[in-house]
Amino acid sequence: MIDCAMILAAGRGERMRPLTDILPKPLLPLKGKPLMQYHLEKLAAAGIRKVIVNHAWLGEKIEAAFGNGEAFNLQIIYSAESEALETAGGIVKALPHFAGNPFMVVNGDVYCDIDFTQLCREPLRGLARLVLVDNPEHHPEGDFAVSDGRVAQKCAEQSYTFSGIALYNPEFFAGLKVERMPLAPLIRRHMQNGRVEAELFHGRWCDVGTPERLANLEQELSL
Template sequence: MHAMILAAGRGERMRPLTDDRPKPMLCAGGRPLIDWHLTALARAGVTRVVVNVAWQGARLREYLGDGGAWGLEVTISDEGDSALETGGGIRRALPLLGEAPFWVVNGDVWTDFDPAMLPREPAGDGHIVLVDNPGHHPEGDFGLRDGRAVEAPPRLTFAGIGTYRPGLFRGHDDGAFRLAPLLRNASAAGRLGATHHRGAWWDVGTPERLKALDEWLSRRRGA
């Protein structure tokens, strides 16, 4: 199984913490965020992980190496000076991900969700993980009906984790674009599965949320 970690964003809301490093290399619980993802993916049986880079990409390259420290093969998808956003980054990396469905996780989240719970063969174009709405996103993104993501309330929040078929992206031009419209189109067509994860999940989008996560992990570790 192949997977991708989205790690190319500039992290404007995290400044000044991201002035000299990419957001997935910020630490929580004594480890870079990306280290948590790589460890979980390796445990779930992933063999190759593609990591897209742009801002401070050299720092990530140096840290990741060939992935051997995690028992993985890590390949870099370099987007140059300007990140291609979530959809464009995945679209650019398709030649590295192969023809089979693959897992994707946002590099700036933390979760105890086990990637092995994701389907390796989604019934439609993809399958996403939904979580309870955090305080900073109370309106949510998708409803959940009979294992499918739907455009109806009550809505849950997209966790930035999913399984996708390459065909979901191939109809789009190469360039910068967001993943969300593709997911909404798949949902409207009844081709987007979903799972509700009721465990821990953090969107590490601001210095305050990073600090809160770090403190939570420290308490959990000391319990």
């Protein structure tokens, strides 16, 4: 059972401007609550007890909003980045907090109805397990395919989008230095060896990447 997670919250949110000129994207309100609060509540309900939150742009506002996590029955530890290290770089910087154990990572700017409890319960057999979703309108080409329960190269016949939610074994990042580094090349490297598991989710998921998507999600959740 995984009991530690990381929320990625260091992005500038350029496509969300002007909203993100005064607020970091994870603090944008959705039905009266900061977007990231939905993750914290779901993680706590799933039995997660420690959450690492990386931040860069307006990170002090994230710390002021959530504090040490006590209000959510969590321990929140902040991993501050003077300049955003991108996804893989931010995770590598935070690795010491996971004490060599598998952990969950959630993008701070997505909304998803997936059951974190079930996701954390099944043992991680490979180096990672990615949650893949049906391709949204803004990303119709997708990212990956699935073959025998593992992430594979996308093809014309099949493609899914990476949700930004995944489980990782620290070995996935072995030997890497703390520096700006995207995640996709690492995924592709390890999937060639069949070591990246896939989990399909067909429920509600939204990459809250633009003001329009945020407004549409607010409307959907109000129905």
